[in-house]
Amino acid sequence: MSAASLSILSAGPGATIQDGGRHGYLRYGITAAGPMDPLAHATANRALDNEAGATAIEISLGGIELTAEGGPVGVALAGGDMRLSLDGAPLPPAVAVTLEPGAALRVRAGRSGAWTYLAVAGRLDVAPMLGSTATHTRSGFGGLEGRALRPGDRLRVADPRPGPAEPHALLAPWLDRPPERIRVVLGPQDDFFAEDQVAAFLSGPWTVTPRGDRMACFLDGTPLRHARGYNIVSDGIAMGAIQVPGEGRPIVLMADRQSTGGYPKIATVIGPDLGRLAQAQAGTRIGFRAVTLAQAVAARRAEAEALRPAVAREPLRRTEFTAEFLLGRNLIGGVVDAGA
Structure with missing residues (x-):
């Protein structure tokens, strides 16, 4: 056979x-x-x-x-x-x-x-x-x-x-993960935005647009204003990094992202919530919630434990x-x- x-x-x-x-x-x-x-x-x-x-x-x-x-x-x-x-x-x-x-x-x-x-x-x-x-x-x-x-x-x-x-x-x-609130760790360039703009980013709401693919998830909503310009020296891009280009609308970099980028990154989606965001179809309204690095690590450990058996x-x-x-x-x- x-x-x-x-x-x-x-x-x-x-x-x-x-x-x-x-x-x-x-x-x-x-x-x-x-x-x-x-x-x-x-x-x-x-x-x-x-x-x-x-x-x-x-x-x-x-x-x-x-x-x-x-x-x-x-x-x-x-x-x-x-x-x-x-x-x-x-x-x-x-x-x-x-x-x-x-x-x-x-x-x-x-x-x-x-x-x-x-x-x-x-x-x-x-x-x-x-x-x-x-x-x-x-x-x-x-x-x-x-x-x-x-x-x-x-x-x-x-x-x-x-x-x-x-x-x-x-x-x-x-796998039952409503996408309405996505956890993020702020930075590494959240200092390029005034406190009220960081608060606006977290409160949203943001709408997932049809432009998204394996490279990025594009969000629509009230544009954010940069306090220190929107160009930085290009640095490495992690999956989940949230760039804010000059137009002020966040872009979440996903699996097929580029290796480096020159727009400030206001926050990064934590690993356990990457799939939560990826599964959001166009038109879905989402918001973000800031967590500490320790909370992000704890969430990752809990996810790994669920999949151990x-x-x-x-x-x-x-x-x-x-x-x-x-x-x-x-x-x-x-x-x-x-x-x-």
């Missing part, structure tokens, strides 16, 4: 291969890439007893449809409130299931959330670049030739393991049966001629 693989039937913009990120090369101008929502990425992997940063498929609002070839593949999905289905049967947005050859797993945009992650029981056999499989499409690094997934791609699964015989919902309450699962109790699902099942055991 040939090796098991995942075959991409359709893929919208933004479906890429991502592991935990390409770290250690920022000084060379190479940013980490990696998942937009690190917590959801890790949750999908831990649901299958993988390492939290193992290679997975990141799926955006454009969705994806795929099937298994060569043998069954256990998969887990976690992230936003997307619409998932297996051969037409609806699935919860956080789920573990065995994908049989020929069965179609479909992910489509849902009511909330912007990213979801598909991990495999086994290992996606993708060649690393600089020690990572993370895709950075702007520079053509990693993943499959540095590009997004497209129909016809086949991803070999090394050491495949089956998932549950029937779909199991993932018990991951930490494998993610709990429970059998799915089906409550919805679509016509597509029912027609796809052989519900007739035979035909009898009543007149005979």
Whole structure:
């Protein structure tokens, strides 16, 4: 039997291969890439007893449809409130299931959330670049030739393991993260703004605009005023850094950010809230809350502790049966001629 693989039937913009990120090369101008929502990425992997940063498929609002070839593949999905289905049967947005050859797993945009992650029981056999499989499409690094997934791609699964015989919902309450208030640590250039402008930044409200992508989240609201100009000597950019350019509207730098920037950074989103912001769809209103560095570290430790054990699962109790699902099942055991 040939090796098991995942075959991409359709893929919208933004479906890429991502592991935990390409770290250690920022000084060379190479940013980490990696998942937009690190917590959801890790949750999908831990649901299958993988390492939290193992290679997975990141799926955006454009969705994806795929099937298994060569043998069954256990998969887990976690992230936003997307619409998932297996051969037409609806699935919860956080789920573990065995994908049989020929069965179609479909992910489509849902009511909330912007990213979801598909991990495999086994290992996606993708060649690393600089020690990572993370895709950075702007520079053509990693993943499959540095590009997004497209129909016809086949991803070999090394050491495949089956998932549950029937779909199991993932018990991951930490993924319920309303985006209305995002925690930040002020600085490193908050002194470029008067106290009233820092207060205005924290109180908002700010609206997520449609301009956002893997590089940045653009916010709209009452422009902030700089007290000491809006140009600084370029310095390093961390994921979550919030630049305020001359027009006064904050830009939050995300996974595919540039390595350096020359606008003052009023604050930085703490690690545990990066996914909370990434999952906010265009039009979402948010605000920021300043926390101390010690509080940020405590939040990171609590997040790591939640993911230390494998993610709990429970059998799915089906409550919805679509016509597509029912027609796809052989519900007739035979035909009898009543007149005979």
